[in-house]
Amino acid sequence: DVKVTQSSRYLVKRTGEKVFLECVQDMDHENMFWYRQDPGLGLRLIYFSYDVKMKEKGDIPEGYSVSREKKERFSLILESASTNQTSMYLCASTSRGGRVESYEQYFGPGTRLTVT
Amino acid sequence: AQKVTQAQTEISVVEKEDVTLDCVYETRDTTYYLFWYKQPPSGELVFLIRRNSFDEQNEISGRYSWNFQKSTSSFNFTITASQVVDSAVYFCALSGNTGKLIFGQGTTLQVKP
Numbered sequence: 001d002v003k004v005t006q007s008s009r010y011l012v013k014r015t016g017e018k019v020f021l022e023c024v025q026d027m028d029h030e031n032m033f034w035y036r037q038d039p040g041l042g043l044r045l046i047y048f049s050y051d052v053k054m055k056e057k058g059d060i061p062e063g064y065s066v067s068r069e070k071k072e073r074f075s076l077i078l079e080s081a082s083t084n085q086t087s088m089y090l091c092a093s094t095s096r097g098g099r100v101e102s103y104e105q106y107f108g109p110g111t112r113l114t115v116t
Numbered sequence: 117a118q119k120v121t122q123a124q125t126e127i128s129v130v131e132k133e134d135v136t137l138d139c140v141y142e143t144r145d146t147t148y149y150l151f152w153y154k155q156p157p158s159g160e161l162v163f164l165i166r167r168n169s170f171d172e173q174n175e176i177s178g179r180y181s182w183n184f185q186k187s188t189s190s191f192n193f194t195i196t197a198s199q200v201v202d203s204a205v206y207f208c209a210l211s212g213n214t215g216k217l218i219f220g221q222g223t224t225l226q227v228k229p
Contacts, residue, residue, distance in 0.1 A: 009159075033217075040125070042207060042219040058216065090161065104151060105217060107161035 003027070004108035006091055012114045019078040021111050023091030030095060032074035033105060034058075034066065037088040049074055081115045088112050118143045120210050122220035129198055130228050137193040137223045139208030145169075150184065150191045151209040151217070161207070167191065198227045 007022035023032065031050055035043040035058075045058030047066040055066050063085060067075045074093075078085055089112075092105040119142040129135045141150065152164040165175065167184050175182045179196045195202055208220040 035219075040221055042120075042122075042221040043209075043217075044219075045216055048216065088159070092161075104163040104166050106163070107153075110159040112159075 004091055004093055004106050006089075006108040006111050008111050009109060010112050010114075012116065013078075013081050014116055015082060017078075017081050017115075019081050019113065019115075021076040021078075021089055021091075021113070023074045023076070023093075023108055024072050025074075025091075025093040025106070026072065027093070027095070027106075028071065029093035029106075030071070031093060031105075032068065033092040033094075034064075034074065034076045035090045035092065036060070037090055037110070043090060046076065081113075083115050086113060086115045118145075118210055118212055118218045120208055120218050120220035122206075122208055122223050124223045125221070126224045126226070128226045128228065131200060132197050133227075134194060134196050135198050135225065135227075137195075137206050137208075137225065139191045139193065139220060141189050141191065141208070141210045143210060143212050145212035147212075149211045151211070152182065152191075152193050153207045153209065155205040155207065155222070157204070164193075195225075198225075200227050200229055203227045 004025045013019050033048040034046045037043045044060050046064050049055045049068045065077045088110050090110045091108040094105045121140045148169045150167045153161045155161050172184050181194045183192045205222045205224050207222045209217045211217050
């Protein structure tokens with residue numbers, strides 16, 4: 001089975017801190033994604049990556065950056081955390097083969113981040 | 117622009133009732149995929165089904181069934197004889213030629229014993 005793990009289930013940080021959220025998948029997937037989930041808004045894509053060292057902005061990239069130095073690991077970085085970044089963050093991965101949009105994304109358990 | 121709308125924010129039913137979760141989508145792509153995911157209280161999204169835009173056949177999997185109608189741009193999900201374990205947030209999602217998933221707002225289903 002595909003496994004996507006995230007470094008923390010719960011995280012509390014202070015405003016202005018630099019925050020790292022780590023995501024690791026064990027199925028050699030090329031594509032990895034970071035979403036945030038907020039009530040009434042569903043999941044919104046922050047950044048995604050189709051390969052090592054590649055990254056593309058999603059729908060709400062402002063205030064975030066990402067890093068993909070290894071195929072299995074995709075990190076989300078909040079350079080200076082703010083209270084409006086309090087949210088649930090979900091990582092996902094999928095394989096590339098064929099048409100990329102056809103493959104379901106496998107999700108990690110999520111990190112609930114609170115910025116005070 | 118692509119968009120997915122789940123108009124039902126919350127639904128509450130009593131165990132053994134049938135329930136339908138609505139999903140309406142918008143896209144200009146001719147080839148696209150539709151998905152349903154379940155998010156139980158544990159938080160992890162669980163993949164339920166994928167349909168492509170060329171396959172309008174309805175699908176049944178145990179107590180779950182899906183009705184895909186391109187004419188109305190809908191992809192509805194029905195749970196027959198609901199159970200307490202079905203309580204979760206359900207998301208409908210769309211993927212087009214960009215490879216990105218566009219999610220609906222989610223429907224929270226509560227099944228009471």
